Amino acid sequence: MAELTEADRYLLERIGRGDGEGWQQLVERYQGRLLAFARSRLSRKEEAEDLVQDTFIAFLEGLKNFRENASVETFLFTILRRKLIDFFRGKQMRVTFLQEALAKSSSDSSYAPVSLQAPEETASFYMRREEQSEALRAVLADTLDGLLERLRKAENFRDLQIVEMIFYAQLRNKDVARLMNMDEKAIALIKHRSLKEIKSHVAQSTKLSRDEIMAVDSPAWEESPAATSMLTEIWESTRPTCPKRTTVGRFLLGTLEKPWQSYVDFHLNQLGCQFCRANLDDLKKQTTEEPRAFQSRVMQSTIGFFRPRA
Template sequence: MAESPDADLFLVREIRKGDQRAWKQLIDKYQGRLLAFARSRLRGPGEAEDALQETLMGFVTSLANYDESRSLETYLFAILRYKIGEVLTKKNRRREVATGFDIDDDAQRPIDPGFEETPSARAAQAEITRQQQDVLAAILRRLIDELRDRDKLDDLQVIELIFYVGLRNKEVADRLDRDEKGVAGVKFRALAKLRDYIEDLDEAQRNLLGEGELSSETTVSRVWRQGRLSCLKRSTLGSYVLGVLDDPWEAYTRFHLDEVQCLMCRANLEDLSQESERVSEGDVSDRLFQSSVGFLSQRGGG
């Protein structure tokens, strides 16, 4: 069950042509994990289903803004988080639902400017911010990849708790049962690497990324979450469910799910665990299709 970006790209291109079957396939593929995620954040009756429905309609109506080089799953989760944020803001009870590490401010700062009309000055600023975040995401991803390639997943856990969750060295040491000096060393080396990576950027990118971004914990954390930089592949989560994942990946996966409490990966995991019971969800899938396919036909016309 490997994730194939090519398969997603094909689906999106068919949907852009107005292909209803492709739209149904996209819903079938992603509704389980998106619904599980929405249900982890919204507890009111029907709220999660409504948010998912609005997400799908939002995706279809903003299809022109979807950048094909970005992960479709990440994009769908971003829209869903935005919709959930709207519901929670409306209900004014955002702080009460702190059930996992996904308390975010996406509703205030839509990552996709396509969702609302903005005056051009604000749009230009949003574009610069987006470019900054892209560069920041790129160097963080390089750091994560490098640690993964060298099987340094213990160090990745340290980095993730510091940069993503925002814990202090001492807290990290306690959580991971490591000594504080070791944690400080990992952080020191990571920051040195990030500075090296910044040196490798071309000048335009380097100018985008001022001193501020690296030292702003909230910016780093938001970029990390929105890009799902350390999230697990669905195939990895599938192996985890089956109990065939070896260390250090098994330990890392458990860490990301249970210590970091990444709600998006937990939603994916739940969806995978229930895949065999999927037959009963045929109704949900049909309803989502019926409610959103009209927007697709409208697009096809123009």
């Protein structure tokens, strides 16, 4: 799950004070998983290293925009992902195997959760909509968090997987049914129940306008491009179902309890979360010498951000 840890908070505070050693520690902590993520997309090692180096520079440049409701890891992954999309000249990049498979198989344009803005709209309209969707986004993120936390506490891994596939990967009931070896009607029921919970939570929110509440409450809201793109975007920026790195480590050692072991296996290998797979790859090869050389390269390129030490 994406949250700012005490250790990260401490490092950020040191970096904010211009402490180069704090920065060095942060680079050391995150470089491996970022390189693994970049290398899952790029065949050449040098290209991956260039993009990760740029990511660290952009992180420092954008530090004042860092929102504390995301983890440092997710913030870094988000920057790197944008750099990868730029690198591939704007080609969309899915972050799970299932989304990728879906994008490839759908010939129609119904799966295109990107920009929805019409060009003729005025700047003030944009601004207003930005503010509105920011509030809705926050309420939805909160609602999903509650729903997923409840499923996790109950160790209801079956529904957890189904909810991930429906609302994150935007799979159709038919496909979810096939993957879970379940009846399509049963999947539809779980989707219906989850949506009811989401919608009633949104309806009770005091932070939203009437229009927003009514839009979410409308029957086919969840099928609209605005809703699917927002749900996916929330998932990717808060990663509410991603296991912690320590959990991925325990998965690797096979020391998780059986239901968790198979849930993490699903998340990594069936849903195919690329963020968590990058952590897995990084954990697998943490013993090599490679990290040191790369780290000193990043330190060289960011030296201007820190005062020389007296």
